[in-house]
Amino acid sequence: MAEQLAALIIVVPLLASLLVPVIGWWQKKLCYPWVVAVLVVPLICSLGVLNTVMTTGKFSYRLGGWAPPWGIEYAIDHLNAFVLVIVAFISLMVAIYSKKSVEKELKKEKIASFYTLFLLLVTGLLGMVITGDAFNLFVFLEISSLSCYALIAIGEEGAPMAAFNYIIIGTIGACFYLLGVGYLYIATGSLNMADLASILPALYHSKVILVGFAFFTVGLVIKGGLFPLHTWLPDSYCTAPSAVSALIAPLMTKVAAYVMIRLMFTVFQPQFSVDMMPVMSILGWLAVFAIIFGGIKALAQTDIKRMLVYIVVAEVGYIVIGVSVANRMGLTGAILHIMNDAVMMACLFLVVGAIFYKTGTRDISEFRHLNKKMPFTMAAFTITALSMVGIPPACGFFSKWYLILGTIEAGQWVHAAALLCSSLINAVLFFRVIECAYLKPMEPANAHDAGGIHIVQRDEAPLTMLIPIIIMAILVIVLGIFSGNIISSIIQFAVPASF
């Protein structure tokens, strides 16, 4: 049964996305409920899959019944079952949220195509995570990328340019990945990940494999937006429609990070990726620069969405640091941070979208009295902000804690310092916003005549927006408190046993 669930995760949103234009042509209003209903399926299926993995261990699903290595195989273990749930959950939340924001930000005739692309993007992301086939992964990578380019391009002014920029760099990244797959195929004659993993160790000294590995790494660094190959990221994420940013900012880079972990520690053995190649120390230092650079650039922004986008750049660095130290603690932190950061980023982008929806501004200095106007939204923002700073018991603290333990174990003091600096930078970033929203006094010119007391009307975001936001904010705390359980029941099995 569980094996069928694995197939449904991909098949349902893929087929459903093809129906969206038809439904939209018939009844525009039905697109939204259709998409939400469809996205419930992958979530339930992935929870079922995760449950199976937790009880019986990893399993695989053969598409069309073809045995690997000839057929395509979906190989599911703790790591990707875990990431699947994250992707499915966040896309459902964003879908629920999207209704009002899409109505406001997009022209009416674009809504059907928006939802088509939305489902395709989710399909692509889920596919990248679930597949056990290196080439199939490329196919899903392209599905998600192409739909992502289009989704970004329908955004605000400047979006087409940003999307074009992204297309060029993103295509280069995808090509690099494809070249890597090609090199591996030349050397091994196989595309199946498990198969590759068993053939490759004998070939570790082959130049073809080395070059293939290098292509993989660079391709994924581009896709993951790691400094200095992040340049496509800020503009495209920032100009995209709110609902799109809220989907891609938490998920795209995380899925790329997942693929990186998968390739480095499953397809290739840790002894190759860590010991034979200097790639870990290169990635580690790039991540340090990403964290510092992202933080400093974020400090310079007055537009909150742009600030968040640069924080995304820094957060990619967090995960890569965890991978690069290549020990149990660090990788635990990295995998935990994939989840935590996805939730936190989703929450923040949803909040920014809701604020933009209500006030039409993203300028931090115009946020005054938002706490009175949108108390729940701002409360969610504050909780998530504290988590970003790393205040326990919010989840951000725990991933940071494991990452720091990892860097200490590896003796990478600069990496540890970068992580700590980053939480201080986050403190400055977020308290600046919180101060503006909660504490800034009303300008005298704006004050009402009635004794100078300005009464701020409560004007909260609509429920379809507010509910996902509040769920995310609660999750930020809950995931923190239960991080111990998550690690002991899932993540510790997702970390390669050799660590």
Place this chain on the structure above:
Amino acid sequence: MDVVYSSRPLWAVLVSMIAAFLILATGEKNRNIRESWTIIAAFVKFFIVVSMVPLILQGKVIEYTLITFYPGLLLQFRIDAFGMLFGLIASSLWIATSFYSIGYVRKLNEHAQTRYFFAFAMCLASTIGIAFSANLLTFLVFYEMLTLATYPLVIHTESPEAIMGGRKYLAYTLTAGCVLLFATGMIFYMTGTLDFKAGGFIAGSGSSAVLIMLFAMLIFGFGVKAGIMPMHEWLPTAMVAPTPVSALLHAVAVVKAGVFGCLRVILYIFGPNLLHDLGIWLIMAYIVSFTVIVAGLLALGQDHLKRRLAFSTINNLAMIVLGAILLTKSSMTGAMIHMANHAFMKITLFFCAGALHAKVHKDYVSQLDGIGRQMPMTMGAFAIAAIGLSGIPPMNGFISKWFLCLGALEANQIIFLFVFFTSAMLDVAFLFPIIYNSFFKKPLDDVAPHFDEAPMLMVIPLSITALLSLVFGIAPDAFVHFFSLTTMAVQNIMGVG
């Protein structure tokens, strides 16, 4: 050592957290109901804490594991004598502060009262969490929560200087938090455990250079909140907060948590033996002595009453740390008991400053001439606490000074004896003029010639804390056995080292 497993430590923490959310839910419209949550939680918390005292006095420890993150990494409560001492101080003074706060905010008609009481309750939850934490990680979790919970209180007035004060506070404490996080990670990596152990657990797990570095980092991390120079700068700035907040900050929650942390580091992570071997105790003692003296001198120059008291706090906290770092039996006793004694005296002094502010809007020492005639109870309590702070018998301040001085002798370091003496003189010098001016100088024109006190909700709590300072001077073991707990904690430490 017998371990009793009980969920009471958890409830002691949760009670004010639950109250905090009830306060938030009740809101501004039903003020009396909202305030009753505070009061109820304060009493319940106190009774839970007190109910555990007999077990502790029998030499048992109470333990409760909340969450296991990883083998060796737990969120766990364990109450030993020292933790109990701090828990008792915090929970008992919260009752006084709750009543006083209600009087204060209503008298001054403060804005955002819901937020105020919410943050207050959260502060207390974190403080009790700190007191009862079994290991450094749990400590750190609550320590960071405390930082955050205090922020809304510091910026309460929302004036530009309050916001600046808040920023400064966050800058100092969050940096400290980062350093602590790193040090905690290091210790976990080196030893595989973070559990506090009387007499220390870290000895022999690293080279002395690494240990000294860790010690410096930990003391830096906790010293920021404890106001050890040169990390004290935020404390006087944070005096823009309303007075009950300053009182709580100083006597109970924030800075005491810092000192508590320092003592945990000195006595329960490193331990006397290791610090002796490393030889850093003497350096540390000199640094802290510097703080003692300079803070006292700076206090002399302050005209703003609360700032003067703030520097006095820095001075006293440094004395507590000095007592601990002298590493002798008496000095530790003095340090621990001074945590309690200073709490009662300092909260009285701040309450008095707040009463003056609320009633006659006077914040400066120079405005207080003759005020004793109008507000004899407030100034009387002030006098009692000031006398105590200078270490004059029969006040409780004398007891702590006595043990601290004995400790300096036991450590064969006469110089620190003089530090304590000088500090006492400075206390006299910056506190007694206030008493003299308020009672014996010719009243200023704006002083009412008749009895006209602050609201009773303020005067009664401050009288009680003043009275308690006196009672603990005569009978240090009265009511909740502060003294027995202290001697027990010291015995545990010395028994090992």
